[in-house]
Amino acid sequence: MDMNLKGVVQTWNLTEDPTKSRKYLVVNTNFGTYFKYFQAYRYEIETGEGEQRHNKVSKINKLRKAIIDGTYTPTPMSASVLENTNVVIDDKNRATIQLDENNKLAITDGDHRYAALSEIRKEDSLRRKVDNLPITITLYLDHSKRKEDFVNLNMGFAVNRNHLLNLQIDSGKIDPKKDSYYKTVRSLAIKLNKDTVSPFKDLVQFSAEKAPLSFSILATTRSGELIQSLYTTAKFMEKCNLSEGEIINSLIGFHGWLSKNSIALTSGKLLEFPPDGARRSASLFLGVFNTWIYYLYLNNRKQPVAKDYKILKGALPNIEEDRAGDLSTKRCPNVLKEFAQCLFNEMSEDEDCRFAFHHGLPVSLLVMSSCSSFGVDAPAKEFTMAPDDAGQSEEVVKCGVDSDTHESFLEN
Numbered sequence: 001m002d003m004n005l006k007g008v009v010q011t012w013n014l015t016e017d018p019t020k021s022r023k024y025l026v027v028n029t030n031f032g033t034y035f036k037y038f039q040a041y042r043y044e045i046e047t048g049e050g051e052q053r054h055n056k057v058s059k060i061n062k063l064r065k066a067i068i069d070g071t072y073t074p075t076p077m078s079a080s081v082l083e084n085t086n087v088v089i090d091d092k093n094r095a096t097i098q099l100d101e102n103n104k105l106a107i108t109d110g111d112h113r114y115a116a117l118s119e120i121r122k123e124d125s126l127r128r129k130v131d132n133l134p135i136t137i138t139l140y141l142d143h144s145k146r147k148e149d150f151v152n153l154n155m156g157f158a159v160n161r162n163h164l165l166n167l168q169i170d171s172g173k174i175d176p177k178k179d180s181y182y183k184t185v186r187s188l189a190i191k192l193n194k195d196t197v198s199p200f201k202d203l204v205q206f207s208a209e210k211a212p213l214s215f216s217i218l219a220t221t222r223s224g225e226l227i228q229s230l231y232t233t234a235k236f237m238e239k240c241n242l243s244e245g246e247i248i249n250s251l252i253g254f255h256g257w258l259s260k261n262s263i264a265l266t267s268g269k270l271l272e273f274p275p276d277g278a279r280r281s282a283s284l285f286l287g288v289f290n291t292w293i294y295y296l297y298l299n300n301r302k303q304p305v306a307k308d309y310k311i312l313k314g315a316l317p318n319i320e321e322d323r324a325g326d327l328s329t330k331r332c333p334n335v336l337k338e339f340a341q342c343l344f345n346e347m348s349e350d351e352d353c354r355f356a357f358h359h360g361l362p363v364s365l366l367v368m369s370s371c372s373s374f375g376v377d378a379p380a381k382e383f384t385m386a387p388d389d390a391g392q393s394e395e396v397v398k399c400g401v402d403s404d405t406h407e408s409f410l411e412n
Contacts, residue, residue: 032131077110315342333375
């Protein structure tokens with residue numbers, strides 16, 4: 001027998017824009033129906049499908065106990081139709097939604113409650129009572145807003161920051177000026193997490209996986225950590241006209257060069273990666289890599305040359321210190337400042353004065369990645385020009401490596 005949900009379509013909108021109207025039903029049913037025809041669709045980072053995070057067992061157990069003990073306060077659930085859900089609205093604005101076990105409606109809020117009741121339902125003596133419990137559902141009719149609804153309904157609650165950030169990217173809730181960068185950041189993180197020779201292989205946490213490196217940290221736009229972020233990598237990609245493949249291979253190649261020519265990545269040192277190293281060591285490595293990429297850009301190089309490697313080797317002592325349990329927001333910017341000052345030292349002494357410098361650092365670098373990333377104060381206003389106006393050549397710089405072998409940084 002077909003099962004339907006029926007109700008009057010409600011419209012919510014205080015704007016003059018009809019496209020911002022939210023249409024939904026408030027329906028009353030029982031848990032038996034809810035259990036049979038609704039489900040949580042887990043978010044998949046690689047496909048972008050779904051919106052729900054994985055449940056926390058501790059929260060399910062707490063809810064289960066409260067329901068059984070009679071101390072739980074019933075609250076409405078939220079759900080959404082799917083793109084292919086059969087919804088019929090008559091001329092009196094009444095909707096009929098045909099339910100289908102093979103095309104279950106999406107739970108957008110209340111999944112832990114659903115899981116707790118499902119666990120209680122496994123007890124034969126309680127199954128009928130659980131199935132007869134009344135359930136009130138706010139059922140949204142605009143399926144395209146499922147991710148946005150999940151974000152809005154869970155904002156301010158203890159939801160994994162990585163999970164929320166991914167849904168914000170998917171649902172267009174990112175500042176439009178930053179949206180393309182965030183999408184690039186996520187694509188880079190996914191590829192670095194999968195590449196078998198990447199130092200980030202299987203280390204990135206996108207939702208609730210047990211991995212040491214938080215995607216939201218790798219994507220941070222906090223001023224003091226900006227140079228240590230894939231967000232800045234994405235900005236430098238745009239500036240240097242680099243593809244994702246080129247920047248990934250450059251990063252892998254740079255890591256390989258450091259492994260052969262420096263102790264910075266070894267045990268107890270600043271850049272030692274997890275699982276043995278610290279989580280912030282990976283971010284600090286990104287800061288070193290981003291600074292190196294920008295150095296190549298300002299030197300108008302498609303590939304590092306012998307002189308570049310010589311300068312890089314001279315800067316290595318600044319990143320080869322012992323970690324000693326200190327990767328604080330004070331130490332990391334200072335390490336990066338001293339590393340960058342060594343890299344850019346010869347340029348700052350350029351007789352032609354082609355570049356504006358502040359504390360031995362290119363002003364254009366500080367503009368793109370923030371002064372606090374390097375622990376320095378802001379330059380005078382007359383020097384805070386956009387990077388294109390800082391005096392550097394506009395020739396396209398590839399800074400790349402062989403896309404198959406990751407070898408260009410290993411040549412010297």
